[in-house]
Amino acid sequence: MSDTVYQSPPPARRISRVPGWVRRLPAYFLVWMWTAFTLAAIAYVLLSAVKSKREVLRSGWNLPQEFIWSNFATAWNVGRLGDYFLNSVMVVGGSVFAILLVSTPAAYVLARAKFPGREAVTNLFVLGMGIPIPMLFIPIFGILSYLRMTDSLTGLSLVFIAISIPVTIYLLTGFFASLPSELESAAVLEGCNDFQVFWHVMLPMAMPGVLTALILNLIWLWNEYQLSLVILNSPDNRTLPLGLYSLQNAMQYTGDWPGMFAGVTIVIIPTIIAYALLSEKMIAGMTMGAVK
Numbered sequence: 001m002s003d004t005v006y007q008s009p010p011p012a013r014r015i016s017r018v019p020g021w022v023r024r025l026p027a028y029f030l031v032w033m034w035t036a037f038t039l040a041a042i043a044y045v046l047l048s049a050v051k052s053k054r055e056v057l058r059s060g061w062n063l064p065q066e067f068i069w070s071n072f073a074t075a076w077n078v079g080r081l082g083d084y085f086l087n088s089v090m091v092v093g094g095s096v097f098a099i100l101l102v103s104t105p106a107a108y109v110l111a112r113a114k115f116p117g118r119e120a121v122t123n124l125f126v127l128g129m130g131i132p133i134p135m136l137f138i139p140i141f142g143i144l145s146y147l148r149m150t151d152s153l154t155g156l157s158l159v160f161i162a163i164s165i166p167v168t169i170y171l172l173t174g175f176f177a178s179l180p181s182e183l184e185s186a187a188v189l190e191g192c193n194d195f196q197v198f199w200h201v202m203l204p205m206a207m208p209g210v211l212t213a214l215i216l217n218l219i220w221l222w223n224e225y226q227l228s229l230v231i232l233n234s235p236d237n238r239t240l241p242l243g244l245y246s247l248q249n250a251m252q253y254t255g256d257w258p259g260m261f262a263g264v265t266i267v268i269i270p271t272i273i274a275y276a277l278l279s280e281k282m283i284a285g286m287t288m289g290a291v292k
Contacts, residue, residue: 048261056257068258075247075263084243085266091153091239092221095160099168099217104210107172108198122173128166137230144231151233159231160221168213175209176202215278219271240267
């Protein structure tokens with residue numbers, strides 16, 4: 001007689017009859033609510049920037065009876081946002097260029113090369129990402145004082161570079177690690193050296209990731225306020241966020257709210273334009289870096 005033990009079949013899985021789009025409705029609702037709030041805030045700022053003082057206080061959401069473009073001239077010239085805009089362009093442009101110049105080859109080496117201590121170096125950059133920036137205020141100010149670079153745009157740019165390199169290297173390492181190794185091997189067989197493989201083969205393929213790092217650093221550094229406030233003292237060296245804060249204090253006493261909104265528009269327009277032009281590359285780069 002057989003000793004076979006018969007087991008009852010596992011219970012059938014209950015198939016959910018709720019459509020997938022219904023389960024995703026809460027997420028869609030939150031995304032659309034956040035999008036509507038952001039667009040409404042931008043629209044309010046833009047409308048208030050071309051109104052008169054009386055219209056800003058009395059009719060916040062109505063279209064202006066007359067578009068007053070001189071508010072931008074007031075913020076640009078009287079509020080000195082033109083000088084601060086130039087300071088921000090020099091500091092942020094030079095910093096982002098230096099960040100990518102250092103981080104891109106470093107991320108390529110950490111992602112593709114095999115050498116002792118590679119994991120330790122990578123973890124060191126990850127550790128640098130976890131340090132809160134306010135904890136660095138006193139050490140940074142002490143180092144810049146020793147180097148006599150306080151209240152200097154050059155000193156601020158060096159701080160921007162040092163703080164942004166860890167997260168940029170960590171970001172780009174994922175992009176380079178996701179690239180196929182067959183093309184790299186084929187380039188080596190064709191006689192390319194390490195630099196030629198990086199410059200002519202791997203870097204063009206990782207360009208979406210480089211553009212993603214460029215946009216993220218550009219947006220963060222363009223709107224950075226705390227480090228600039230700690231390092232810069234003189235009005236001539238102010239960046240655009242510091243200049244906007246001083247403009248806000250000045251306009252509060254004069255009641256020139258349209259001038260303040262015009263200054264806010266001058267600050268946010270460059271980042272919106274940069275994101276609109278490069279958003280597709282950024283999304284493609286983030287998707288590429290997520291697949292390893």
